[in-house]
Amino acid sequence: MTAEVFEMKLSKIGRNLKSSLIRDLLRYATLPGAISFGGGAPDPETFPRKELSELAKEVIEEDYDFVLQYIPTEGDVELKKEFIKLLKDIYGIDDVNEDNLLFTTGSQQALDILGRIFLDDESYVxxxxxxxxxxxxxxxxxxxKFITIPLESDGIDINYLEGVLKDLDRRGEIDKLKFIYVVPxxxxxxxxxxSLEKxxxxxxxxxxxxxxIVEDDPYGALAFDENPPESIFKMAGKDRVILLNTFSxxxxxxxxxxxIIADKDIxxxxxxxxxxxxxxxxxLxxxxxxxxxxxxxxxxxxxxTVEVYKKKRDAMIEALERHLRPLGARWNKxxxxxxxxxxxxxxxxTMEMLDIAKEKLVFYIPGSAFLVESNGxxxxxxxxxxxxVEKIYEGVERLADVVKIYKEKKGL
Ligand SMILES: Cc1ncc(COP(=O)(O)O)c(C=O)c1O
Incomplete structure (x- = not known):
């Protein structure tokens, strides 16, 4: 089959699928000697491997008729019971029951499902x-149709959002807006x-x-200094908010x-x-x-685990101060x-600069990868x-070299 025929056989979705820049970069990031600040993969040393392997043996031997079988789509009732307690501990949420929970294959599947049940080509998100x-x-x-709202140092730009909502309402299109997706x-x-105010x-x-509102919260439990403000779901309830969480x-x-933690109809x-x-x-x-x-x-x-990441954050910020501050870079803590x-x-x-980063074997994700309109x-x-930690110091030094080479090349 020729490439053109193959293309014609594909659906609109199939044609539209692009390879993910992050996945492509992760391939380079495994080259010998590479230091990657690219992917969001957790540190494997933090995985509770001993505990999980003991429990795995136990559940396979004792609960084999459940764990090796198909199970109800909604998920394991035992996990639901435990998760309801956890929701109270982490968020203070105490008004959900088993009908409000659906376990998914990572929260990535939850996002896919929400896309499928709420969005189509007439919708705004x-x-x-x-x-x-x-x-x-x-x-x-x-x-x-995506509408993007700038993110500020304390979260989504509320004034901008208000303007967008007013405008959709004025145009009679507000009903086509399905949800506002945030990672608070x-x-x-x-x-x-x-912030709490926002x-x-x-x-x-x-x-x-x-x-x-779709509140996606994979990171809230990884607080270094103080806990984040109250969850949006906890404040507004399941009539208004769909909360996503993950064990990843x-x-x-x-x-x-x-x-997915949501109203039972959803x-x-x-x-x-x-x-x-x-x-x-x-x-299983x-x-x-x-x-x-x-x-x-x-x-x-x-x-x-949180301590490990806090040390790594501090190491990165220290190295950035030393090597990137003199080059005019700015970052948040x-x-x-x-x-x-x-x-x-x-x-x-930063997309163009990646070629130099590949030579220097240090990896990051260019900001444009996270934009709907991904221009420069x-x-x-x-x-x-x-x-x-020691690789963080070394990697930031390499990154500074990359920036210097690019600067010279471009005459910046
Ligand atoms: C904001 C956000 N949502 C969802 C996910 C998906 O996580 P998982 O499918 O591993 O639960 C990630 C993973 O990095 C994420 O950063």
């Missing part, structure tokens, strides 16, 4: 600028956290214009275990959408995590999570989660 690339990709497949805690990719203002706007960053992403629709994707998520990892939550206090358990957002002066194009951009996302 509001996202932050920059936004989590995986969410943009998941929503893209439904061909909605230790944002991926920007590292910022939404959370309240966001809820007020969502109420006024009758639109859902607090236990291990290989479990592929995420969760969960019902999501269950149907999930059935056509994978019938059910793994019963769900029961494994249920047992883990029964045996260990997970919030206590992750304290050393994330209060948790895995990412930091760095801006080079105007005139730099002088920012980058730096993840401090994966390399050990």
């Amino acid at each position: 509001i996202v932050e600028r920059p936004s989590y690339l995986g969410a943009l990709n998941a929503f893209y497949t439904a061909f909605p 805690n230790f944002h991926n990719p920007a590292g910022v956290t939404m 959370r309240k203002a966001l809820i007020e706007l969502a109420e006024e214009y009758d639109v859902f 960053k607090i236990l291990a992403p290989g479990l592929r275990l995420g969760v 969960v019902r629709k999501a269950v149907m959408a999930k059935q056509s994707a994978d019938l059910c998520s793994s019963g 990892t769900q029961r494994l995590v249920a047992r883990f939550l029964q045996r260990y206090d997970i919030m206590d358990y992750i304290k050393p 994330p209060g948790g999570g895995l990412f930091l957002w760095m801006e080079l002066p105007q005139g730099y194009d 951009c002088h920012s980058m996302r730096l993840s401090f989660c994966l390399p050990p």
Whole structure:
């Protein structure tokens, strides 16, 4: 089959699928000697491998008829019970029951499901600028119209958002706006956290214009200095907010275990959408995590993990001060999570600069990867989660070399 015929055979979605820059970069990042600030993969040393392997043996031997079988799409009831307790511990949420939960294959699947049940080519969806690339990709497949709202150091720009909502309303199109997608805690990719005032203002706007908020929170439990403000779901309730969570960053992403917490009617629709994707998520990892939550206090358990990431953040900031500050770079100090957002002066194009970074074997994700309109951009996302501390120092030094070479080449 020729390339043209192959192209014609594809669906509109198939044709539209692009390879992810992050996945491509991750290939380079595994070259010998490479230092990667690219992907958001957690440090494997933080994975509770001994505990999980013991529990895995136990659940396979004792619960084999459940964990090796198909399970109900909604998920393991034992895990639901444990997760309801966890929601109270982490967020103070105490008004959800089993009907409000759906376990998914990572929260990436939750994003895909939300895209499928809410969006189509007539819909509007509001996202932050920059936004989590995986969410943009998941929503893209439904061909909605994206409206992007600038992100500030304390979260989404509320005035801008209000202007957009007013405008949609004036044009009689507000009903086509399905949800506002936000990552309020230790944002991926920007590292910022939404202030309490902005959370309240966001809820007020969502109420006024009758639109859902999708609160995606993989990083809230990874707080270095102080806990993030109250969750939007906790404040506004399940009539207004769909909360997404995941065990990827607090236990291990290989479990592929995420969760949708929402009104039961939304969960019902999501269950149907999930059935056509994978019938059910793994019963093995769900029961494994249920047992883990029964045996260990997970919030206590992750304290050393949080300490590891805090040290790495501090190392990165120290190295940036030393090597990148003199080159005019600016960055934020994330209060948790895995990412930091760095801006080079105007005139730099971090996508173009990647060629030099590849030669120097240091990797980052260009800021344009996180934008809907991905034109030239002088920012980058730096993840401090994966390399050990000494490699962070070395990698930042290499990055400074990359910037210097680019600067010279471009005469900046
Ligand atoms: C904001 C955000 N949402 C969702 C995900 C997906 O996580 P997972 O599918 O591993 O649960 C990620 C992963 O990096 C993320 O950063």
